[in-house]
Amino acid sequence: MNLCDVSTVKKIMARFNTGTKKSFGQNFLINQEIPYGIARESISYHSSVHKGKKSAVIEIGPGIGSLTSELCQVYDKVIAVEIDKTLIPVLEYTLGEHQNVKIINEDFLKIDLEGLFKKELDGYEVSVCANLPYYITTPIIMALLENARRENGTSRFTSITVMVQKEVAQRLCATCKKGDYGAITASINYYGEVKKLFDVSPDNFLPAPKVTSSVVRIELYSEPKYKVIDEKMLFDVIGGAFLQRRKTLLNSLSSAFPHISKEKISNIIENSGFDVSIRGEKLSIEDFCRLSDEFSRENNK
Numbered sequence: 001m002n003l004c005d006v007s008t009v010k011k012i013m014a015r016f017n018t019g020t021k022k023s024f025g026q027n028f029l030i031n032q033e034i035p036y037g038i039a040r041e042s043i044s045y046h047s048s049v050h051k052g053k054k055s056a057v058i059e060i061g062p063g064i065g066s067l068t069s070e071l072c073q074v075y076d077k078v079i080a081v082e083i084d085k086t087l088i089p090v091l092e093y094t095l096g097e098h099q100n101v102k103i104i105n106e107d108f109l110k111i112d113l114e115g116l117f118k119k120e121l122d123g124y125e126v127s128v129c130a131n132l133p134y135y136i137t138t139p140i141i142m143a144l145l146e147n148a149r150r151e152n153g154t155s156r157f158t159s160i161t162v163m164v165q166k167e168v169a170q171r172l173c174a175t176c177k178k179g180d181y182g183a184i185t186a187s188i189n190y191y192g193e194v195k196k197l198f199d200v201s202p203d204n205f206l207p208a209p210k211v212t213s214s215v216v217r218i219e220l221y222s223e224p225k226y227k228v229i230d231e232k233m234l235f236d237v238i239g240g241a242f243l244q245r246r247k248t249l250l251n252s253l254s255s256a257f258p259h260i261s262k263e264k265i266s267n268i269i270e271n272s273g274f275d276v277s278i279r280g281e282k283l284s285i286e287d288f289c290r291l292s293d294e295f296s297r298e299n300n301k
């Protein structure tokens, strides 16, 4: 069954009395080369890191299963989490021939990842792969990053390969020297490296979105590369630095930390080695780690 053939997609949807839902960000892939390419990009990195180990992938939003079936062919185990309950019987039908897939009807943002790992993924090296629904791209990536590390600090995920809007991909891949650098970019840099893989034009989807998409891969550090006194402080500082993009770091952090006087924040910035007139977008992840540790020291006084 070619799950990217438009007439097949329409027939399946009609047979199961369902249709594409805008509210769930449903744009299904209709060119088999794309899910094939995404799955290969995911497994090629995964296998290069974990040769010979049992491999698993978590797919967020399998839709009718076009990417899922490609993932089933390259990973030992596939966990597919779909929010739309009308697609569950569709997936059971379209993925019927694959024995290595587990379909879960849940909102990925509410899933108990810890429980999922214990129940389904013990003994597997795990990556994430998805054609993400545009309306919750950033919350999903942030949720993955927040859960990326085990208690002992090692990474739970080998990589996160996702299709997102091209503009979002540009933000994810930006650097502090140029591009659309923001809080999410700095946060990702703490956990790993991002690579842009390829663009996908709107005519590859049903229905066609208005914008071009891009596939990116976040390659997570297996052990923390950067160490900070307090991780929560780091993300508060990153968030605070970009709270008011057009303002200086000092003004933006003063709004984000109203309980600390502006004079103290000014000292913290200078003690970290920066000029008070600098903007948050000029700071690399190393710079943010240094700044965050100064905040932690001030907090612990």
Ligand code: SAM
Binding pocket: 024, 025, 026, 027, 028, 029, 060, 061, 062, 063, 064, 065, 066, 067, 068, 081, 082, 083, 084, 106, 107, 108, 109, 130, 131, 132, 133, 134, 136
């Ligand atoms: N993977 C399919 C493909 O590439 O053709 C579908 C991708 S479509 C862009 C996004 C999918 O994510 C839809 O199936 C949608 O129902 C699902 N979805 C949306 N929000 C979700 C959530 N919070 N948790 C899990 N799945 C979600």
